[in-house]
Amino acid sequence: MNNAISQFRDAMRSAGLVPPDVIEPGTLHRFPGSGKRPSNRAGWCLLFDDRRGGCFGDWSTGLSETWQAKSDKPFSRAERAAFARRVEEAKRQAEVERNARQADAAKRADAIWNAATPAPGNHPYLIRKRIQPHGARIHKGALTLPVMDFDGRLTSLQFLFADGGKLLLTGGRKRGCFIPVAGDMKDPARVIICEGWATGCTLADDEPTALVLAAIDAGNLEPVALAASRRWRSTELVIAGDDDRLTAGNPGATKAKAAAIASGALLALPQWPEDAPDHLTDFNDLAVWLAGGGV
Amino acid sequence: MTADLLKSAAPPPEDWPELVPLDAPNLPRLDLVHLPGWAGDYARAIAADTETPPELAAGMVLVACATAAARRLRVMVKPGYFEPCNLWAVAALPPGNRKSAVQSAATAPLVAWERDQATIMESEIKRITSERKTLEARAKEKRSKAAKEKDNGKAAELAREAADIEAELPDIPMQPQIWTSDATPERLGALLAEHGECMAWLSSEGGVFDLLQGRYSNGIPNLDLVLKAHSGDAERVDRGSRPPVFLKGPRLSIGLSPQPDVLRGLAAKPGFRGRGLLGRFLYLLPPSPLGYRALQSNPVPEGVRDAYAAGLRAMLDWEPATNEHGGEERPHLLRLSDEAYAEWYAFAQAIEAQMQPGRELEHFTDWAGKAPGAAARLAGVLHGIKHAHGTPWEAAITAETMTAALEIMAVITRHSLAAMDMMGADPTIAAARLVWDWIERGRLARFTVREAFNALRGTFPRVAMLREALEALEERGYLEVNEPPRDGPGRPPSPLVRVRPEIARAWR
Numbered sequence: 143m144n145n146a147i148s149q150f151r152d153a154m155r156s157a158g159l160v161p162p163d164v165i166e167p168g169t170l171h172r173f174p175g176s177g178k179r180p181s182n183r184a185g186w187c188l189l190f191d192d193r194r195g196g197c198f199g200d201w202s203t204g205l206s207e208t209w210q211a212k213s214d215k216p217f218s219r220a221e222r223a224a225f226a227r228r229v230e231e232a233k234r235q236a237e238v239e240r241n242a243r244q245a246d247a248a249k250r251a252d253a254i255w256n257a258a259t260p261a262p263g264n265h266p267y268l269i270r271k272r273i274q275p276h277g278a279r280i281h282k283g284a285l286t287l288p289v290m291d292f293d294g295r296l297t298s299l300q301f302l303f304a305d306g307g308k309l310l311l312t313g314g315r316k317r318g319c320f321i322p323v324a325g326d327m328k329d330p331a332r333v334i335i336c337e338g339w340a341t342g343c344t345l346a347d348d349e350p351t352a353l354v355l356a357a358i359d360a361g362n363l364e365p366v367a368l369a370a371s372r373r374w375r376s377t378e379l380v381i382a383g384d385d386d387r388l389t390a391g392n393p394g395a396t397k398a399k400a401a402a403i404a405s406g407a408l409l410a411l412p413q414w415p416e417d418a419p420d421h422l423t424d425f426n427d428l429a430v431w432l433a434g435g436g437v
Numbered sequence: 438m439t440a441d442l443l444k445s446a447a448p449p450p451e452d453w454p455e456l457v458p459l460d461a462p463n464l465p466r467l468d469l470v471h472l473p474g475w476a477g478d479y480a481r482a483i484a485a486d487t488e489t490p491p492e493l494a495a496g497m498v499l500v501a502c503a504t505a506a507a508r509r510l511r512v513m514v515k516p517g518y519f520e521p522c523n524l525w526a527v528a529a530l531p532p533g534n535r536k537s538a539v540q541s542a543a544t545a546p547l548v549a550w551e552r553d554q555a556t557i558m559e560s561e562i563k564r565i566t567s568e569r570k571t572l573e574a575r576a577k578e579k580r581s582k583a584a585k586e587k588d589n590g591k592a593a594e595l596a597r598e599a600a601d602i603e604a605e606l607p608d609i610p611m612q613p614q615i616w617t618s619d620a621t622p623e624r625l626g627a628l629l630a631e632h633g634e635c636m637a638w639l640s641s642e643g644g645v646f647d648l649l650q651g652r653y654s655n656g657i658p659n660l661d662l663v664l665k666a667h668s669g670d671a672e673r674v675d676r677g678s679r680p681p682v683f684l685k686g687p688r689l690s691i692g693l694s695p696q697p698d699v700l701r702g703l704a705a706k707p708g709f710r711g712r713g714l715l716g717r718f719l720y721l722l723p724p725s726p727l728g729y730r731a732l733q734s735n736p737v738p739e740g741v742r743d744a745y746a747a748g749l750r751a752m753l754d755w756e757p758a759t760n761e762h763g764g765e766e767r768p769h770l771l772r773l774s775d776e777a778y779a780e781w782y783a784f785a786q787a788i789e790a791q792m793q794p795g796r797e798l799e800h801f802t803d804w805a806g807k808a809p810g811a812a813a814r815l816a817g818v819l820h821g822i823k824h825a826h827g828t829p830w831e832a833a834i835t836a837e838t839m840t841a842a843l844e845i846m847a848v849i850t851r852h853s854l855a856a857m858d859m860m861g862a863d864p865t866i867a868a869a870r871l872v873w874d875w876i877e878r879g880r881l882a883r884f885t886v887r888e889a890f891n892a893l894r895g896t897f898p899r900v901a902m903l904r905e906a907l908e909a910l911e912e913r914g915y916l917e918v919n920e921p922p923r924d925g926p927g928r929p930p931s932p933l934v935r936v937r938p939e940i941a942r943a944w945r
Contacts, residue, residue: 369930375883403449403451404919410443410445410446
């Protein structure tokens with residue numbers, strides 16, 4: 143019996159997930175998604191009661207896999223049909239849970255956002271980044287930013303702290319969602335999509351007529367860019383990527399390029415002057431450095 | 438003040454697979470080394486002179502030679518299995534590729550032969566025409582007298598004499614004709630009947646297909662005679678005001694050099710595919726050299742031109758075989774050497790295996806089924822070229838000649854599959870072409886599968902069918918289909934299709 147659990151764990155590991163310590167057959171488990179912090183619950187798995195199959199996934203990456211225990215004899219048609227039904231049921235159950243969590247997070251986001259006050263221009267984060275508030279609000283001292291979907295619904299919040307720390311509201315939907323930084327959503331002349339909100343503020347100041355959206359992180363650039371390309375067919379899209387020059391594989395530039403290719407957008411990366419220090423990575427870093435402030 | 442931070446924004450560099458055109462995917466080139474002696478030399482010289490692809494000259498020279506060979510030769514592949522030597526060839530090229538010049542050069546000896554034959558027969562034609570006119574006048578006079586004669590017995594006698602004279606009127610010999618460029622199938626039948634059952638239909642355009650589709654017969658295809666004139670099967674021909682005749686073994690050669698656009702959609706023409714018309718042609722789709730020509734003519738050397746004219750003339754002048762009583766003319770039989778037959782048989786077996794479900798020729802059985810026969814015909818023509826100045830029927834077709842024919846057939850097979858694709862023979866490629874036409878018309882750099890489905894629902898009743906066509910386009914590097922992630926509850930967004938950037942940029 144433990145052999146089945148062990149095989150199930152191996153299957154999850156080979157898909158890049160770190161399985162939870164305890165897996166109870168018949169119970170849907172939630173655990174951190176791939177590369178996520180310990181409190182994250184994007185990963186999910188369900189080992190069926192009979193331990194002959196199961197399924198798992200990661201809502202943050204879109205991963206969804208099934209697993210079947212090795213068998214000495216081929217599965218009968220009835221067994222295969224039963225397995226397919228259970229997988230569907232497990233996926234539906236996981237999705238119901240996820241939707242409930244996201245709906246709950248959206249309610250909390252709404253309450254926090256409505257209670258928050260407009261951010262003052264002298265917030266330490268804004269000063270350090272040399273940017274305007276661009277509609278940010280304050281909640282318990284943190285800059286609070288709305289995370290929206292393309293239907294205009296508030297799905298989550300991002301909190302930026304004076305020390306540079308960042309947090310997303312637990313359970314909120316992020317994939318395919320964005321922080322609206324500046325510009326006209328109805329009929330934009332140009333859409334700029336970047337990773338972080340501060341970078342978006344810099345780009346909005348640099349190009350005041352553009353619609354600027356912050357995708358929150360590099361992994362979310364592509365879903366946002368694809369949705370934007372569907373929403374604004376004839377509008378020029380620009381993916382303004384980060385240049386993680388000191389990180390192996392340069393994830394910022396790599397994912398920005400992938401997003402631009404997938405959505406048919408233009409790609410822009412910071413053009414570093416020769417004397418720019420290597421630790422600068424994004425357009426905000428560049429603008430701050432150019433303004434002579436140093437980072 | 439802005440720093441113009443995004444001034445470097447540009448399309449991202451991408452690694453797209455090499456574009457494989459829907460119409461002519463990386464086709465092998467025809468090496469004229471397989472065309473023997475004076476025919477190969479002339480084809481090379483025409484191609485150099487006109488700066489046209491060698492495939493065009495080769496196709497036209499082969500048909501010209503097949504026209505001559507078909508009059509006097511047929512191949513016995515094995516006891517009981519015979520192939521005539523007429524060929525049907527299509528070499529398609531876009532406009533402006535000097536197709537007419539090549540065809541004119543290839544067929545010049547046929548024109549000259551017709552002219553010379555007319556000169557030789559001129560006095561005979563004049564003599565018989567005069568004699569006929571005299572007899573007609575005599576008959577008319579007898580009939581006139583009969584009309585005026587009051588004695589019924591004498592009148593009947595005069596009328597009978599007039600009828601006897603008319604029955605003995607000599608036929609005026611036709612001026613020899615061996616090729617035509619514009620004839621209805623009905624007229625073609627008459628031409629075959631009047632000129633020894635052997636003709637060539639040569640055109641640098643594709644109007645032949647319009648004629649076959651029934652341009653002058655209310656759109657009703659008239660294919661029977663043409664199909665039988667490929668295989669040499671007997672056919673009855675009505676000749677308008679003259680008595681009908683039976684063609685015992687008509688042999689029609691066809692050489693066309695139309696624009697590729699003419700080929701598109703031919704498979705959908707009534708009867709063209711189903712009755713085997715399209716499967717009888719050997720296709721060549723050379724790349725157009727326009728834009729890459731040196732525009733410096735290398736005239737055909739006089740010696741090469743003369744050798745071609747003399748070679749083709751010698752083939753046209755071969756004496757026919759006659760039956761054992763020395764009367765009825767018939768083609769000589771060409772036999773294969775054992776080695777040549779072994780080569781041919783291996784080719785036929787390979788083609789046969791490729792027609793199995795799932796194999797390369799599965800959707801092209803109408804063409805592939807005739808390919809071994811075409812190879813035998815081609816070997817017969819090449820053998821005739823080699824022995825033009827002798828008596829080819831006295832030598833067996835060698836393995837070397839058969840190998841040359843099969844090398845040419847190997848290239849023709851690739852080109853023909855591409856041509857059948859272009860004509861809409863492969864349902865997946867035909868579907869891909871329909872989708873691509875829709876994309877090109879709208880210059881759609883990006884669209885969703887759902888949008889394509891809504892626009893093309895009449896042609897693709899199910900999304901799965903549309904996806905298959907899109908996959909074919911993706912395989913060939915025209916576009917890519919991006920499956921979007923599920924971002925929330927409800928129906929997932931439709932996959933986004935993105936056209937190859939260089940094509941989309943060219944549209945802009």
